[in-house]
Amino acid sequence: MKPALDETDLRRSSTLDNVKRWIWQRRVFGLFVAFPTIVLAAYLFLIASDQYESEAHFIVKSANTTTVPGTGISQALSMVTGSTSSSGDATSVADYLTSHDAVSALRAKLGLVERFHRPEIDYLSRLRKDDPTPEQLLKYYRKQVAVHYDGDTGITTVKVHAFTPTDSYAIVRRLLELGEQRVNFLNHRSYNDAIETSRKQLADAEAALANAQGRLTSYRQTRRDIDPEVSGRAQIGLVSTLTGQLSGARAQLSAMGSMIDHNSPQYRALASHVSALEAQLAAQSGRLTGGSNTIAAGIGGYEDLQIRQQFLAKRYEAAAASLDKAQDQALRQQLYLVRVVDANMPVKALFPERWKILATVTIALLLAYSIGWLIVAGVREHAA
Structure with missing residues (x-):
């Protein structure tokens, strides 16, 4: 004969069976909601490192x-x-x-x-x-x-x-x-x-100005004249002085010729002086405008070089001002x-x-499970 089970054992067995039955009936919920939630909670609170x-x-x-x-x-x-x-x-x-x-x-x-x-x-x-x-x-x-x-x-x-x-x-x-x-x-x-761009323009202007200055220096060395303009003014002054002296000597010679004999030593000396002044005047006038190597020609070439140098100097100043402006604007930016x-x-x-991650994932799983349950229930109802 088997020993009779007491009332406590019967209640315990009945409760265990009910728990097993309840778990089995909700196995899908446990698999898709409860189990992932428990695993996530264990990771978050037991394993995950603080940040x-x-x-x-x-x-x-x-x-x-x-x-x-x-x-x-x-x-x-x-x-x-x-x-x-x-x-x-x-x-x-x-x-x-x-x-x-x-x-x-x-x-x-x-x-x-x-x-x-x-x-x-x-x-x-x-x-x-x-x-x-x-x-x-x-x-x-x-x-x-x-x-x-x-x-x-x-x-x-x-x-x-x-x-x-x-x-x-x-x-x-x-x-x-x-x-x-x-x-x-x-x-x-x-x-x-x-x-x-401003730097390049300044460098180009500087190179052009240096080249013009070099050509001007070379021109002075070739002509052997530091400032042809000053030399020209001095030459014009010399010609004017000689012209005045010649006019005075001629006047004196003309007055003397009316009073003394032309063969007299005084007259001949004065005539020789007039001739010397005329020769000197012709020579000095020839230096001014007598040919390609004259002061007039030298002044023309010198003025051309000087005008170009002045133009390039202004170009250099404008380029330098443009660079300063560009630098100032760049600094302000x-x-x-x-x-x-x-x-x-x-x-x-x-x-x-x-807690935020756990709650978010749990709610998402619950929503997904609810939607899936509604779909399955609808299919079963339709099939029935």
Whole structure:
């Protein structure tokens, strides 16, 4: 005979059977909702590593600032922060901070791979390889670093998630330095581009002026005359003096001829003096306009060279003024990175947002399960 089961054992067996039956009836719910939720909760609260967020804000502005048009709070912020119309430059800086160049700089100077590949970081959160390819590192980097440019306020926000407070703080600080270096590079390139044409014009004008000065010096050496204009004026004065002296001597000779004999020694001496003055006057007049190697010809060539030199000197002055203006304008368009909010050293881990993630996934699974249950129930009802 089998021993009779007491009432306690019967109740316990009945309860166990009911639990098994209840679980079996809800096996689909448990498989698609309860089990994933439990696994996710176990990972989030038992395995997932804490992540610390460091944040910084900056704007890119120039000395020649123009406020961004807007209304309300965006206009007020633009007046306070000095947002500029050069939003393209600010966008380029933000894009640079999430580029291969920035990742390469962080990898070389900050040990980016080592900071994201610590052994204490859980497997799903950390960088998988200790020597990732640039593409793999960039993909992971963009999950941990967010750079957002606000077109209304002109403020760029940089957020970094890392697994220690010092790592997130160091990465943000280095990103700000890279942003400043990028702005300096843009300034250098735009400055050179803006004044390159003016510099070339000034160099051409300087070379042309030097060439004209050299030709003028060579002309003086060839003519053996420092200043043909002064020499010409002196020669004209000499011819005028000789002309006056000749006129006086002729008058004196004519008066003497009416009073004494032409064969007298006085008359002959005066006549010889007149003849000498006439010969000297003819010779000096010939130096002025007598041929191609005369003072008149020399003055003409000298004046041509001098006029060209003066024209080129004015051209050089205009080119120098244009360069000064271009430099001044380029300097007024120089960009500056202004830190609105500097990087902070985080104290408490805010990520991952465990309860938020768990609630979101649970609600999504419940919705998916409900929709699936309604579809199956509708099919069964239609089949019945």
